[in-house]
Amino acid sequence: MFDAAAPETIPSWQVRGRISIWEILQFARILHHSQANQLQHGWGAIITEAVGRGNRDFRIAGMYIEFENMADPSDPVAVPTFDRDEGIDYYNDLASSSVRDFLRIPLVAAPAISIAAGYDGSFIDGVTGNVMTFFAQTGGTQGFHGKTFSDSTNSKVFGAALVAMPNFSDQSRDLVFARTYLDVAGQIPKSPSSQIGVTWEVVLE
Numbered sequence: 001m002f003d004a005a006a007p008e009t010i011p012s013w014q015v016r017g018r019i020s021i022w023e024i025l026q027f028a029r030i031l032h033h034s035q036a037n038q039l040q041h042g043w044g045a046i047i048t049e050a051v052g053r054g055n056r057d058f059r060i061a062g063m064y065i066e067f068e069n070m071a072d073p074s075d076p077v078a079v080p081t082f083d084r085d086e087g088i089d090y091y092n093d094l095a096s097s098s099v100r101d102f103l104r105i106p107l108v109a110a111p112a113i114s115i116a117a118g119y120d121g122s123f124i125d126g127v128t129g130n131v132m133t134f135f136a137q138t139g140g141t142q143g144f145h146g147k148t149f150s151d152s153t154n155s156k157v158f159g160a161a162l163v164a165m166p167n168f169s170d171q172s173r174d175l176v177f178a179r180t181y182l183d184v185a186g187q188i189p190k191s192p193s194s195q196i197g198v199t200w201e202v203v204l205e
Contacts, residue, residue: 014205015039015043015202015203015204015205016036016039016202016203016205017036017037017039017162017178017200017201017202017203018034018035018036018037018200018201018203019034019035019036019037019160019180019198019199019200019201020032020033020034020198020199020201021033021034021157021182021186021188021196021197021198022137022196022197022198022199023188023191023194023196023197024137024194024195024196024197025193025194026193029197032186032188033182033183033185033186033188034186035180035182035183035186036180037160037162037178037179037180037200038082038084038178038179038180039084039177039178040084040085040086040087040161040176040177040178040179041084041085041087042087042164042175042176042177043177043178045058045175046058046060046164046175046177050164057166057167058164058166058175059164060107060111060132060134060162060163060164060177061106061107061163061164061165061168062104062105062106062107062136062163062165062168063105063107063134063136063160063161063162063163063198063200064091064102064103064104064105064144064159064160064161064163064176065102065103065105065136065138065157065159065160065196065198066091066094066100066101066102066157066158066159066160066161066181067100067101067102067103067143067149067155067156067157067158067190068099068100068155068156068158069099069100069147069148069153069154069155069156070099070154070155070156070189071154072154073154073156073189076184076187077156077158077187079158079159079181079182080181082179082181086176086179087174087175087176088171088172088174088175088176091144091161094143094144094145095145097145097147099147100147101142101143101144101145101146101147101149102143102144102145102159103138103139103140103143103144103149104144104163104171104174105136105137105138105139106136106165106168107134107135107136108135108136108137109135111132111133111134111135112132112133112135113128113129113131113132113133114129114131114133115129115130115131116129116130116131116203116205119205130203130204130205131201131202131203131204132201132202132204133199133200133201133202134162134199134200134201134202135197135198135199135200136197136198137195137196137197137198138157138190138195138196138197139195144171149190150190151189151190151191151192154189155189155190156187156188156189156190157182157187157188157189157190157196158181158182158187159179159180159181159182160179160180160182160198160200161176161177161178161179161180162176162177162178162179162200162202163175163176163177164177177202178200178202
């Protein structure tokens with residue numbers, strides 16, 4: 001029988017994530033950087049709708065790729081601090097920035113499903129798992145607010161968010177699942193001959 005007065009009997013669990021940044025060439029994908037991310041409070045709204053209510057409109061459908069147009073592309077981008085309760089308001093406020101914007105891009109495909117280390121006995125390889133890996137890559141020449149994304153303006157990617165998009169034509173309904181800013185070593189300029197790809201791994205334990 002469950003004893004509410006004995007918290008040690010409550011099993012622990014967690015959700016954690018990690019992103020990897022890639023340079024996407026015509027015939028190759030080169031790993032540039034990997035690091036952990038922070039889950040935003042929006043992930044709760046996404047899970048309650050998608051899992052609790054079976055509303056597939058709330059599945060994770062895309063990413064925000066944040067960039068700054070630099071005077072000198074060798075300079076690091078000064079990243080903002082942010083709390084877990086922040087959602088899309090920050091990204092909408094970038095409309096007033098003279099140099100910062102974000103790409104709102106769909107996933108390339110449905111997430112790949114795999115098994116985290118140590119959980120092999122709990123899932124069937126190739127059928128079920130507890131790791132989702134999402135992938136998206138940059139495209140186009142303009143950010144959401146119309147700023148140029150190009151090597152000609154020294155655009156430099158320095159942040160990303162994993163996003164549920166209940167209606168892709170209505171950005172105001174987006175919910176941020178996870179968000180991160182890249183270490184200086186991970187910030188990557190747009191080059192004329194490649195795109196920037198992001199794999200985002202979410203582990204359920």
